[in-house]
Amino acid sequence: MNNENLNTTENVEVKEEKKVYPYVYGISFKKALQTYFFGSDDNTLKVHDKVVVETIRGLELGEIKVGKKKVKEVKIETALKPILRKATPEDLENFEKNISLAASAETTFTQCVKDLNLDMHLVSAEYTLDATKVIFTYIADERVDFRELLKVLAAKLHCRIELRQIGARDRAKAIGGLGPCGLPLCCSTFLSDFEGISINMAKNQLLALNISKLSGQCGKLVCCLKYEDSLYSELRVGLPRLGQRCKYKDEDFKITSMNVLSKTMKLENKENSVFITFEEYFKEVTHATPTKFSK
Numbered sequence: 001m002n003n004e005n006l007n008t009t010e011n012v013e014v015k016e017e018k019k020v021y022p023y024v025y026g027i028s029f030k031k032a033l034q035t036y037f038f039g040s041d042d043n044t045l046k047v048h049d050k051v052v053v054e055t056i057r058g059l060e061l062g063e064i065k066v067g068k069k070k071v072k073e074v075k076i077e078t079a080l081k082p083i084l085r086k087a088t089p090e091d092l093e094n095f096e097k098n099i100s101l102a103a104s105a106e107t108t109f110t111q112c113v114k115d116l117n118l119d120m121h122l123v124s125a126e127y128t129l130d131a132t133k134v135i136f137t138y139i140a141d142e143r144v145d146f147r148e149l150l151k152v153l154a155a156k157l158h159c160r161i162e163l164r165q166i167g168a169r170d171r172a173k174a175i176g177g178l179g180p181c182g183l184p185l186c187c188s189t190f191l192s193d194f195e196g197i198s199i200n201m202a203k204n205q206l207l208a209l210n211i212s213k214l215s216g217q218c219g220k221l222v223c224c225l226k227y228e229d230s231l232y233s234e235l236r237v238g239l240p241r242l243g244q245r246c247k248y249k250d251e252d253f254k255i256t257s258m259n260v261l262s263k264t265m266k267l268e269n270k271e272n273s274v275f276i277t278f279e280e281y282f283k284e285v286t287h288a289t290p291t292k293f294s295k
Contacts, residue, residue: 023042023043024069025040025051025067027053027062037074037076039082045067047065047067050064051084052091053083059128060129061091061129091129098129101134102124105134109125118149119142119144120138120140133160138166139171140165172185172187172188173187180213180222181224197220199221206242242257246267252269254268263278264277
């Protein structure tokens with residue numbers, strides 16, 4: 001066969017060029033605390049303007065929280081998604097309609113989960129602005145095989161379905177409430193990301209390991225354990241261990257508690273207990289190791 005008569009197709013990789021936007025705006029969605037930056041050619045948008053943007057989930061309605069900035073003023077590592085337009089009256093009307101649709105979708109989801117006997121608990125349902133997709137957010141103790149559920153929901157709702165599983169912390173963030181301090185939950189007021197919290201942080205702060213008192217509404221360790229962990233680590237440098245035995249004024253004692261903020265400790269034996277300062281400990285306790293004290 002003559003190769004010259006063959007029709008050949010050359011595979012050419014076409015790289016999509018990333019558009020460079022002169023301006024960026026910080027936008028948040030609904031009650032979300034985190035602000036995301038989007039690119040735009042429009043320099044007339046103002047804070048609190050409602051805008052339609054393109055996200056990885058689809059078209060969404062957001063509100064400008066951070067006004068116009070030049071791209072070089074903001075450190076952005078990922079490619080910018082665009083602000084498509086300032087929201088029109090029709091966009092705002094569709095947004096309100098979608099709230100009603102989402103409420104109906106929640107009822108449908110709950111019934112389908114019950115019919116299929118799935119261990120899933122719905123947190124929220126949300127439509128994209130053009131109503132082509134609905135996102136169900138749920139929690140579950142284990143992984144769930146929801147393939148049949150997807151088929152049933154798609155047939156009933158006639159749009160694309162996205163199921164998003166979240167953890168207990170995310171649920172507490174979405175629902176809100178008051179923490180043990182009496183203030184609104186940190187996660188629902190200013191925290192945008194969750195950092196790892198470990199029981200070692202409670203030990204580092206010399207707290208009683210009572211899990212019920214150290215847990216938040218989500219059932220996990222309270223996020224505030226993280227806030228002062230580095231300070232306690234610094235303040236405890238050079239201090240003796242709890243339970244360490246020592247001799248003070250010719251008596252044998254054991255260190256049973258310490259308060260690194262007031263710089264005091266409690267020494268106990270079977271007959272006596274005394275409170276002394278850290279400075280006294282390192283001056284008067286036999287074989288104590290000196291340390292530096294923060295002012």
